[in-house]
Amino acid sequence: MKRTGIDRESTGALKSVARSSPNVDQGYHLMELPTKILIGQGVLAKLGDFMEESSGSKKVVIAAGANVAAKVKEAVDSALKNERTWVEVQAADTKNVESVIRAGADSGCIVGVGGGKSVDVGKLAAFKMRLPFYSVPTSASHDGIASPFASLKGLDRPYSIMAKPPVGILADIDVIASAPRRLLASGCGDLVSKLTAVNDWQLAHRVTGEYYGGYSASLALMSADVVLGRSRMIGKFGLESVRDLVEALISTGVAAGIAGSSRPCSGSEHLFSHYLDLVAPDSGLHGEKCGIGTIMMSKLQGIDWRRVRSALKNVGAPVEASQLGVDDSMVVESLVKASSIRPERYTILSRKKLNSRTAKTLAKSTGVI
Numbered sequence: 001m002k003r004t005g006i007d008r009e010s011t012g013a014l015k016s017v018a019r020s021s022p023n024v025d026q027g028y029h030l031m032e033l034p035t036k037i038l039i040g041q042g043v044l045a046k047l048g049d050f051m052e053e054s055s056g057s058k059k060v061v062i063a064a065g066a067n068v069a070a071k072v073k074e075a076v077d078s079a080l081k082n083e084r085t086w087v088e089v090q091a092a093d094t095k096n097v098e099s100v101i102r103a104g105a106d107s108g109c110i111v112g113v114g115g116g117k118s119v120d121v122g123k124l125a126a127f128k129m130r131l132p133f134y135s136v137p138t139s140a141s142h143d144g145i146a147s148p149f150a151s152l153k154g155l156d157r158p159y160s161i162m163a164k165p166p167v168g169i170l171a172d173i174d175v176i177a178s179a180p181r182r183l184l185a186s187g188c189g190d191l192v193s194k195l196t197a198v199n200d201w202q203l204a205h206r207v208t209g210e211y212y213g214g215y216s217a218s219l220a221l222m223s224a225d226v227v228l229g230r231s232r233m234i235g236k237f238g239l240e241s242v243r244d245l246v247e248a249l250i251s252t253g254v255a256a257g258i259a260g261s262s263r264p265c266s267g268s269e270h271l272f273s274h275y276l277d278l279v280a281p282d283s284g285l286h287g288e289k290c291g292i293g294t295i296m297m298s299k300l301q302g303i304d305w306r307r308v309r310s311a312l313k314n315v316g317a318p319v320e321a322s323q324l325g326v327d328d329s330m331v332v333e334s335l336v337k338a339s340s341i342r343p344e345r346y347t348i349l350s351r352k353k354l355n356s357r358t359a360k361t362l363a364k365s366t367g368v369i
């Protein structure tokens with residue numbers, strides 16, 4: 001995988017974080033959670049008031065994609081009182097993190113405005129600069145809006161890295177409800193994935209003795225149930241449904257904060273999605289790939305995979321690889337090799353050890369290929 005200067009820096013920073021963090025294996029762990037959340041219709045206009053308490057009078061750096069900036073820049077600018085600099089985020093990679101860091105040299109906080117990319121980029125930049133980070137999601141496509149994790153290309157690993165959770169999250173339901181339906185459906189895919197993630201966590205606890213947090217697991221499952229339990233209603237993406245969806249995504253980020261790891265949010269279905277990112281870059285959204293992974297991992301885990309599949313269909317999320325532009329062989333390869341990208345994370349894939357034949361049977365029997 002391609003490495004840049006920031007990779008080494010990030011890896012070094014990560015190692016030092018790992019060294020200084022309390023270790024769940026020693027019977028204790030750190031919980032880091034967002035301090036405040038403002039959610040509701042029209043709250044974007046309150047962004048300045050929301051941030052004032054901790055941002056002081058220093059400059060604010062706003063990381064946002066071009067489309068998002070075009071949509072909300074005027075509203076954000078009129079909501080903020082402090083001096084501000086907009087940085088255009090083009091991709092969720094280390095190059096864009098560097099741009100935000102350069103712009104943020106004399107700033108008091110970083111704000112990520114957008115869907116996945118800008119929030120991930122802003123979050124990691126703020127973490128490296130030790131600045132407070134505010135998350136202002138304009139869609140609800142995955143659970144990174146509240147979690148302590150950032151998912152970026154260009155690092156030395158193809159999965160999320162630990163940063164810090166946002167100190168504040170401002171979720172304007174009017175703005176999020178007007179996001180493309182595909183993004184909202186993708187958020188549903190990331191939510192249902194907590195079902196297999198928690199099962200994998202329980203399995204790992206039984207097999208390896210790894211720490212398992214029943215409370216954070218329950219919280220994550222409750223969020224998955226928002227989609228699994230009433231997918232037809234959620235799939236209409238009315239204001240009430242979008243609010244439930246956003247609150248569920250925030251809760252899964254909080255669950256990860258309570259667990260002190262991504263365990264309640266990310267299991268074998270995420271490993272499948274991350275491997276697919278390697279073999280088929282730019283094929284579908286994170287939550288879409290996780291949703292399809294969840295269908296197959298549910299079957300492997302012996303739980304009701306048809307319920308997962310129909311919930312995804314009801315919200316308009318893809319259930320077949322062809323809908324992502326991914327061919328059969330990529331799905332099979334990802335199933336066979338997914339666990340190799342993170343061998344220390346014990347999941348159903350570690351236990352079942354799929355080969356090409358069994359992987360193909362799984363994907364065919366669940367209608368994915």
Ligand SMILES: [Zn+2]
Pocket residue numbers: 142143190265266270286290
């Ligand atoms: Zn995810």
